[in-house]
Amino acid sequence: MPAETLKLADGPDSVWSNLRIAAAQASAEEPILASFLNAAILRHDRFQDALAYRLASKLADAQLDAMLARDVVEQAIAADPEIARRAAADMVAIEERDPACQSFLQPFLYFKGFLALQAHRVAHWLWSEGRDIFAFHLQSRISERFGVDIHPAARIGQGIMIDHATGVVIGETAVVGDNVSLLHGVTLGGTGKTDTDRHPKIANGVLIGAGAKVLGDIAVGEEARIAAGSVVLKDVPAHCTVAGVPAEPVGGRCHEPARTMDQRLDPSD
Structure with missing residues (x-):
């Protein structure tokens, strides 16, 4: 199914299929990025797993290494499947509305508005679980990493595009x-x-x-x-x-x- 025909209701599976196709094509076109694309997308079995890996790679810092960050993101997604479903809807929205978006690769790998919002969804889950300190840590990291400051308690729907985001x-x-x-x-x-x-x-x-x-x-x-x-x-x-x-x-x-x-x-x- 071409990316442009996807609808918000199609969910992570449809987005995942299109994202993998785009990653494979990009890997063939730019072999120098093949190992990066494999690690970020192609080696994973599900959209949820790739999303956890990508967010962890962006959120890791001296206080929270990548493995621990990934554990937290995976825990959040497992407890609240809406996180992955809304992330997929956001990608569909970006592909539809942003003429600079050539495929799902751009938001998933590079667009800081998308990445900041998905990291916020994890922070919001932590907040809802009463883990305020950890939620604030992620808020701070999101602000440092992406130039976007979203309080963990803020409630945000699906199909969101935060363009440029700074x-x-x-x-x-x-x-x-x-x-x-x-x-x-x-x-x-x-x-x-x-x-x-x-x-x-x-x-x-x-x-x-x-x-x-x-x-x-x-x-x-x-x-x-x-x-x-x-x-x-x-x-x-x-x-x-x-x-x-x-x-x-x-x-x-x-x-x-x-x-x-x-x-x-x-x-x-």
Whole structure:
């Protein structure tokens, strides 16, 4: 099945088949990378195993060697199969939305937005198990390794694309729905020191442009669009485009902005 025909519901097995084909082709085209591609993908039997290996290789540091990191990731995936299923859905979303993505190889091996998000899913599992210190350790490592800072408690759906990813910050009580696209420099932050809900709730299908700041316990409605550089301080209705500092409604009704990635305020331009 060609990668472009995959759907989010197809799950890890369909993604795994296509990823292995892409890895084998790349290995034949670039023999110098053959051992790397074998270690990262081809020698594994399942998507889950390859994902654990790849994340461990990125998260290992002086305090947590690669073998121990892999054990933790494998434990998380075994306890919560949604981690692998959501990772596969994220890869399908990236392949669909990002014209720079030539195959599943790019996000799985190289795209730091994808890798940071999957590492966050492991940290979130640790958090939900009451292993806060370990979760914070992974958060710190993710920030150091990928330039992305996501609190372990933040809840994030599937079919997510975090494009370029540098400087993305997602706070503790933030919630991100399914099929959302975020670009670099996005902040889902708070506006004060309260220890209750203080971060945004992003509904399904939202597109948030580069450098946008969404602040406070506010709701961004389904398939809304936030223009690059905007500062959002109040609720955004569904299917609405907002822009500016502070952001206000502009333009017409949005339809699937996270999928189309169309950031023009006037589609006729």
